[in-house]
Ligand code: 5GP
């Protein structure tokens with residue numbers, strides 16, 4: 339993988355570009371993809387954003403989101419765009435498997451793949467160019483750096499500023515996680531100068547839920563949350579029947595994993611959701627417990643030190659048992675927490 343700076347001199351030659359990201363894109367995945375989309379369009383490239391799957395409706399307000407193709411919807415356009423691309427930017431994921439059914443296609447194409455990402459252990463051998471920096475708050479911040487480092491700060495529009503802000507704000511938990519560096523705050527100041535309406539972004543992302551989601555969260559916190567004080571941990575295990583009963587859609591369960599971390603003493607929170615075809619898990623930690631390693635070891639996943647996810651094929655009860663076993667195996671580290 340050659341350094342990302344090597345493509346700066348090539349930006350001025352028009353190309354066919356595809357931008358893709360991880361399955362079920364979140365606001366950082368979508369925000370970084372669309373920020374790059376607007377930036378590259380400004381150079382006259384032909385640019386298509388292809389998401390491996392559908393995404394939460396609360397992302398639809400993002401400038402350019404209506405042009406994004408869903409690889410899983412029956413449509414030849416995304417296949418054609420991928421087959422014809424000169425460059426494929428891969429944003430906010432570390433291994434091609436994170437693009438689900440698109441992975442095989444991405445492996446086979448002639449296009450040069452370019453990585454911009456902040457997850458651990460990237461699959462560097464499949465990328466022609468790229469940058470992987472786990473010290474970065476978000477991929478959106480890395481897109482901002484890409485624009486500035488390539489000498490194009492003047493090309494940052496209010497649309498780009500909104501997309502970047504949506505990514506960095508959500509990936510830092512509204513600027514509270516330790517990943518929120520001085521550079522992040524300086525960048526936000528610059529984005530404000532570029533015309534960013536930050537209140538608009540917060541309202542679009544956080545004030546657009548339907549009543550049923552709150553009823554669902556009420557049910558989940560009352561009936562599905564278990565606290566394990568001996569491990570300073572909490573688990574929320576959600577059966578598929580709950581998702582059906584409350585009519586939960588893509589994105590509605592995002593953020594639920596953070597609730598137990600507000601309980602005094604809890605340093606590990608887990609959510610395991612039965613999605614039918616698989617059991618999807620999310621892990622969050624505070625302080626020194628490494629959920630990236632935890633998710634890799636027990637749940638076929640990965641992510642960051644304090645935020646990770648995974649998936650299992652076993653039934654929900656078995657995955658819950660696996661989690662309990664995993665807590666036991668990590669008891670020394672989990673119970674040593676100082677309050
Ligand atoms: P979430 O819990 O929000 O799905 O994911 C938390 C973090 O872990 C995100 O940065 C996400 O990219 C990463 N992550 C989630 N699921 C997986 C997975 O199955 N494999 C890997 N490698 N990373 C994941």
Ligand code: MN
Nearest residue numbers: 366430476477
């Ligand atoms: Mn991210």
